[in-house]
Amino acid sequence: MNVNRNYAALHESYLFSDIAARIRAHASRGGTRRIIRLGIGDVTLPLAPVVTEAMSAAAAEMSCAGTFRGYGEEQGYAFLREAVCGYYASKGVNLDADEVFISDGAKSDLGNMPDIFALDNTVLITDPVYPVYVDSNVMAGRPITYITGDISNGFLPLPSRAPRADIVYLCSPGNPTGAVYTKEQLALWVDYALRGDAVILFDSAYERFVRQAHLPTSIYQIPGADKCAIEFCSLSKTAGFTGTRCGYTVVPRALTRGGASLNKLWLRRQTTKFNGVAYVVQRGAQAVFTREGLEQTDAQVAYYLQNARVIAEALEKKGLWHTGGVNSPYVWCACPDGMNSWEYFDYLLENADIAGTPGAGFGSGGEGFFRFSAFCDNESARDAADRIKKL
Amino acid sequence: MNVNRNYAALHESYLFSDIAARIRAHASRGGTRRIIRLGIGDVTLPLAPVVTEAMSAAAAEMSCAGTFRGYGEEQGYAFLREAVCGYYASKGVNLDADEVFISDGAKSDLGNMPDIFALDNTVLITDPVYPVYVDSNVMAGRPITYITGDISNGFLPLPSRAPRADIVYLCSPGNPTGAVYTKEQLALWVDYALRGDAVILFDSAYERFVRQAHLPTSIYQIPGADKCAIEFCSLSKTAGFTGTRCGYTVVPRALTRGGASLNKLWLRRQTTKFNGVAYVVQRGAQAVFTREGLEQTDAQVAYYLQNARVIAEALEKKGLWHTGGVNSPYVWCACPDGMNSWEYFDYLLENADIAGTPGAGFGSGGEGFFRFSAFCDNESARDAADRIKKL
Numbered sequence: 001m002n003v004n005r006n007y008a009a010l011h012e013s014y015l016f017s018d019i020a021a022r023i024r025a026h027a028s029r030g031g032t033r034r035i036i037r038l039g040i041g042d043v044t045l046p047l048a049p050v051v052t053e054a055m056s057a058a059a060a061e062m063s064c065a066g067t068f069r070g071y072g073e074e075q076g077y078a079f080l081r082e083a084v085c086g087y088y089a090s091k092g093v094n095l096d097a098d099e100v101f102i103s104d105g106a107k108s109d110l111g112n113m114p115d116i117f118a119l120d121n122t123v124l125i126t127d128p129v130y131p132v133y134v135d136s137n138v139m140a141g142r143p144i145t146y147i148t149g150d151i152s153n154g155f156l157p158l159p160s161r162a163p164r165a166d167i168v169y170l171c172s173p174g175n176p177t178g179a180v181y182t183k184e185q186l187a188l189w190v191d192y193a194l195r196g197d198a199v200i201l202f203d204s205a206y207e208r209f210v211r212q213a214h215l216p217t218s219i220y221q222i223p224g225a226d227k228c229a230i231e232f233c234s235l236s237k238t239a240g241f242t243g244t245r246c247g248y249t250v251v252p253r254a255l256t257r258g259g260a261s262l263n264k265l266w267l268r269r270q271t272t273k274f275n276g277v278a279y280v281v282q283r284g285a286q287a288v289f290t291r292e293g294l295e296q297t298d299a300q301v302a303y304y305l306q307n308a309r310v311i312a313e314a315l316e317k318k319g320l321w322h323t324g325g326v327n328s329p330y331v332w333c334a335c336p337d338g339m340n341s342w343e344y345f346d347y348l349l350e351n352a353d354i355a356g357t358p359g360a361g362f363g364s365g366g367e368g369f370f371r372f373s374a375f376c377d378n379e380s381a382r383d384a385a386d387r388i389k390k391l
Numbered sequence: 392m393n394v395n396r397n398y399a400a401l402h403e404s405y406l407f408s409d410i411a412a413r414i415r416a417h418a419s420r421g422g423t424r425r426i427i428r429l430g431i432g433d434v435t436l437p438l439a440p441v442v443t444e445a446m447s448a449a450a451a452e453m454s455c456a457g458t459f460r461g462y463g464e465e466q467g468y469a470f471l472r473e474a475v476c477g478y479y480a481s482k483g484v485n486l487d488a489d490e491v492f493i494s495d496g497a498k499s500d501l502g503n504m505p506d507i508f509a510l511d512n513t514v515l516i517t518d519p520v521y522p523v524y525v526d527s528n529v530m531a532g533r534p535i536t537y538i539t540g541d542i543s544n545g546f547l548p549l550p551s552r553a554p555r556a557d558i559v560y561l562c563s564p565g566n567p568t569g570a571v572y573t574k575e576q577l578a579l580w581v582d583y584a585l586r587g588d589a590v591i592l593f594d595s596a597y598e599r600f601v602r603q604a605h606l607p608t609s610i611y612q613i614p615g616a617d618k619c620a621i622e623f624c625s626l627s628k629t630a631g632f633t634g635t636r637c638g639y640t641v642v643p644r645a646l647t648r649g650g651a652s653l654n655k656l657w658l659r660r661q662t663t664k665f666n667g668v669a670y671v672v673q674r675g676a677q678a679v680f681t682r683e684g685l686e687q688t689d690a691q692v693a694y695y696l697q698n699a700r701v702i703a704e705a706l707e708k709k710g711l712w713h714t715g716g717v718n719s720p721y722v723w724c725a726c727p728d729g730m731n732s733w734e735y736f737d738y739l740l741e742n743a744d745i746a747g748t749p750g751a752g753f754g755s756g757g758e759g760f761f762r763f764s765a766f767c768d769n770e771s772a773r774d775a776a777d778r779i780k781k782l
Contacts, residue, residue, distance in 0.1 A: 001512060002649060003507060003508060003509060003648050003651045004507050004508055004509055008651075044456075045456070046453060046454050046459035047453045047459065051454075052450045055453075056451070060443065060447070062438045062443055062446075068435075070435070104495060104666065104669075107664070111664030111665070116395050117395055118394060121393060136664055139660070139663065166393070197392045198392055240459075243460040243463055244669050244671065245667065245669045257394050260399075265394060265395070272526045272530065273502030274495075275495065275496045277636065278634070280635065281669050281672070284450075
């Protein structure tokens with residue numbers, strides 16, 4: 001018996017435990033001001049009323065013989081897949097319901113999707129990055145190359161500097177950087193994938209934070225993307241589902257490699273290793289896509305965007321280079337005065353009682369940068385901005 | 392770009408679509424009696440009141456800022472892991488909460504668990520079998536050997552006839568056979584695993600159907616099993632959660648291979664590729680383990696067991712060899728008069744308007760046998776039994 005030896009190559013991340021330890025140490029020194037936490041990317045607003053009402057109603061259905069539901073389809077109930085199609089149609093993207101797979105969140109599908117690809121495929125990942133892309137391929141032993149984001153490319157690496165690869169991960173709006181690819185930039189990636197027979201795994205978890213109409217909210221708004229891209233979406237940040245667990249993944253029927261339909265491979269993977277999302281949760285998710293649900297969750301997104309704007313303005317005033325803050329709940333800034341990520345973390349904690357996230361925690365390309373999360377209340381964001389301005 | 396070539400080696404299963412097609416064809420010939428469906432292993436009773444009340448209350452919590460929950464731990468909330476430990480304690484098995492992983496169902500964890508094992512491990516699978524064990528290893532390209540269940544071993548294959556293997560799948564009470572290993576028999580498997588450095592993946596999804604006190608309801612009731620076994624449990628059949636999606640998997644801390652803790656490997660797998668089960672669902676699951684919840688769900692299990700008993704009695708009266716029917720929701724019988732599985736399916740459908748599941752659908756070892764599912768209402772079970780007796 002041998003365990004999967006690739007697990008030994010995983011980097012243990014102590015990022016958030018290190019952050020917590022430093023906050024505890026700082027608090028124990030007994031300052032008078034409250035510490036403002038802008039570190040973790042978890043939502044703070046409760047679920048929209050339309051969502052919890054739908055979940056309660058669904059729970060009631062499950063308690064009656066006449067309306068009880070047993071096994072659903074692994075890929076999700078038709079009512080939710082059709083609601084997702086309706087949402088895509090509002091973006092000008094036409095999908096069939098069987099191109100949509102309901103999941104328990106983007107992380108699961110991003111982590112499991114590589115199952116359908118051969119182990120000898122090469123992987124291209126931007127740096128800094130959401131660690132799941134890296135770790136799920138390290139676990140499978142696939143060779144990974146990185147393409148670095150920096151100030152010169154606005155943390156939006158482009159394929160002109162990229163080596164050939166089979167699987168490419170892109171995230172827009174980016175986590176941790178908040179940077180958003182334009183349609184022209186995404187078209188370059190689509191062209192790269194089509195020419196090189198690559199598949200783009202497009203993490204679109206923050207798409208609803210995009211407010212500028214010229215920016216894409218789906219890679220399928222780029223012609224040809226249905227032949228080279230899989231898109232991962234989530235209700236976690238867009239509707240407060242971090243503790244409720246529902247997302248959706250689009251695998252177009254036009255997407256084939258080596259004669260095989262990736263849609264069919266993923267369906268086979270899911271029917272074998274997944275049993276679908278709880279009925280009550282899918283009813284809650286469906287409610288998000290109603291007119292009322294979109295209004296209620298839009299107000300939540302706007303609330304967080306207001307926080308991001310306030311923080312970004314303070315950085316602007318301090319003359320710190322930054323990206324994100326508009327079209328994203330994250331603000332990503334260059335650390336001042338040549339500080340590295342952790343030095344700036346300590347500096348902010350000691351002098352402003354603000355806890356953010358050191359950019360180095362997202363890969364070596366994040367060193368010298370810092371992430372502020374706007375998932376907090378308006379008052380905290382305003383206070384944090386005031387404190388930053390006074391530094 | 393290459394897709395995972397192993398997927399091409401998967402057998403497409405048309406079992407349940409074939410069954411549905413034959414039922415449709417039979418119905419279209421216009422019989423007068425209703426067709427009794429004893430094919431699919433899906434529950435029919437609604438969720439217990441204690442469960443749906445807990446889910447509604449949790450949904451209400453999620454709608455208030457003061458009680459809202461964002462990300463939970465990937466391995467599940469402590470309240471549910473501790474409730475599972477309490478349930479195990481009632482079986483005489485002591486677990487720590489960090490040995491319990493809450494999942495969205497046994498199928499997901501059974502399918503994903505092989506991720507933590509090397510690809511060159513050999514796999515031993517009983518035949519007939521729940522297809523997920525086979526398919527998830529075919530997808531990874533692992534070599535599989537089979538050990539056959541038959542009348543001589545009561546569909547409970549023992550290691551005396553088994554070749555050496557690294558990973559062994561056992562299911563007790565069995566799906567599709569309903570057969571239950573005794574403690575002495577399981578002890579042989581534990582001994583086999585300890586001597587050969589193997590790991591047993593023990594599917595215990597039907598443990599609550601075991602009513603005879605001398606039979607084990609957990610492999611950890613066998614000394615030494617904590618050093619060689621992972622146990623998969625589910626609320627799907629025991630509490631009607633097939634559409635609500637919650638299970639739990641036990642990976643003991645004492646279980647190590649090649650110096651690596653399988654508990655830590657699985658935790659790493661889950662934190663990377665899973666984000667935990669919805670808070671509302673975990674509250675519903677917690678309610679199952681309260682005194683009231685155990686009473687309410689026990690009544691459901693008893694209801695299905697009554698059906699199984701009635702069906703088994705009819706087979707007994709017809710002189711058909713069978714197993715299951717007690718301690719299991721499935722009854723597994725030898726087809727009469729040398730019929731093969733599909734011939735008996737057609738015979739039952741045409742002459743008794745009963746639809747079951749041909750044993751051959753669960754592997755070649757199931758040829759000549761037939762599965763009846765007791766997940767139906769009492770009246771259907773009684774009617775089916777009457778019709779069988781009159782054949």
